[in-house]
Amino acid sequence: MSQGITGPINYRCPQCLFRAIDYDLLYDKEQEQYYCRRCNWEGEEIEILGFYSVYKKQYKHMLKRWTVEQIEAKDEEE
């Protein structure tokens, strides 16, 4: 088994991401699999993207634009 390398895309470990740690995954080209050297996560790209998608759900207003006026007015009701 040869050494792990940076994958076709340099993904961060999705499991570590959820506990606020940026940790680069390594890629096992023989098994075509990403794996983390810190935690016990391993998997394919599609799983990483699935995790990332769930991670983004914390940002409920990620795509919402708040202007100056909207921020000033926000939550000002009694």
Next chain:
Amino acid sequence: MDKFILNVIHRPELVPEYINTDAVEGKADDLGAKEVIGESLDIFKLQQDIAHRNGLKCTIQMTYAALYNDEAIALAKQYHEEFGDEIAHTFLGVNCEEFRKKYGLKDPAIWLYHMDDKKRIVVDSFERFKEVFGFYPTSTGSYYMDADLIAFIKEKYPMVKTAVATCFEEGPKVFRHANNSWYTIMDGAPWTAWIPSKYNSQAIAENEEDDLGIVAVPHLSRDLLAIQDNAGDMFGTHPQNVIRGLINEGDRLPFQYNLVDQYQVMKNYNKGYSYNLVYVGPGWMGKAGRWETGYETLVKSYEDFLAYYGNLKKEGKVEDMTMTEFADWYRENKAINEPCCALWKDTLFGTKNQVFWYADSQMRATVEMKMGGAIVDLRPYASKLRRPVGAGTKANQDASYPYIVHSRYRAGPFVHYAGEGAIKSAKIRCGAEEVDLSSCRTTATYEEGKGFRKCILRPVTIEFQTLEVQIETAYTFWENTGRIEISRKVVGSSDPSKKVVIDEFLTSCWGTTEYAEDLTGCTLSVVEKDGTRNDLSYDYRCREFKADNAAAVEAVIPMVQTKVSLTPADDDCTGYYEEGYSFAPNLKIGVYKEIGLNESLVTTMKLEQAEEI
């Protein structure tokens, strides 16, 4: 005043940490790798072009490496002549072949070196700057610069007016985020420009005598709510940091514009003034991309971001300045001990959460509205705590200004087993029932007047089994006095004949990280109206004391040279202390009184300097 000021800073780093890591993967460390230097300069030129395309003036911070690179020097001169950019200096990016040969050292930035090396590097790089450009720089910076380093620079080079002196709230959270390997451990400073104290560069100067001689600015402008429970390196005026936080769908990241717009709103709390700093190192726009994001998206995010500022400039809503121009403006328009205020609203997580930040020469305090207006983070600048950092110092890498309350690092209102976490809050009692205000979510409004800033919380309802009351909290920060006046008023009641007990308390400790520090030798006191003092030396023995008719309760934490007291405005208050124990390593002081409808308990919390151990 109506002034929103922008500093855009670029640095020809030449050996940026991220590009270097990527480029030399699998190879030995090579500081002279041509592909790295060439790419870094290309990115610098691209960043400059993007700024100028949008009509924005830049500050070019020359790194040590750049001062030995003919192309970088020529570019800086050209940009200065053509666009009026400031040629400035930075202590970031010192590593290069020349530096390694001369010093044999590897720390990437100056604040972690021994003081003797810091002095050598200052003189060496400033003299090299003079040799190259014919003048000394008036602005410089690093991720962090302690008071001793700034004082040395001012002594040798008094023309220096400003510096990037800290990264706001890059403490344990950012350290952990970077797999415990990014040593910008520097929680505790203001989030916007300030004039630093001679005692500690993170604290705001008290007066002319205490003025360290520069205008300090934080490395980036950050979301003041998102950074509380997340690493700050995802929520700043740095689009690639925003992408790092996955706060984007492809090249769509409206959060970066929301952030700028919320900083415009900060004018409402700072007498018409607000400030932004954009500072993206070339390593974030490398050809290889950054993590899962490709080069094109990284570049587009920067183009879009500066285009937004460019449009604001065209609309007259932002004024771009160089760092030195800004320092001159700040000196002319702001007091040495100018308080900083922010009532910050969530624009990202989809909540009504708000947080109020206040900083002056005596403290930095954070009031959290979803915790009923509890103070969740308190830094006692009044203690004038000297904290030199770098090799050879006691603090070494930990530059953070210590807290005496931190409700996230030190549990706050929720503990898993025993005791209470660090928080400044109040409890409301009715018979045997008790409710902590930190469980009552609310929002706030802001007022200001001569010598004070005020955060007023919208009333919250406390439901007891036989009574319902509405409580309104107001914090009045008396500027540069160390005093916060805290008012808890019963503004509504289902039964006006009944009273409730308001227990105004502080659960405190000290530290810079999540771990408990030793409290042995702290003093707890209840001072009675007749002057009788009841003192206790902290020793983890769980001792408690209370006295009716208390004049004040006090705690002295000598490890951080801090005395904190609660003084009720009314008579007939009971004062108490609780010592704590090893599983609950805090100290607690409080005052309580029974009050009815339309009555208040008003207490002044004061921070003062105490003698150190």
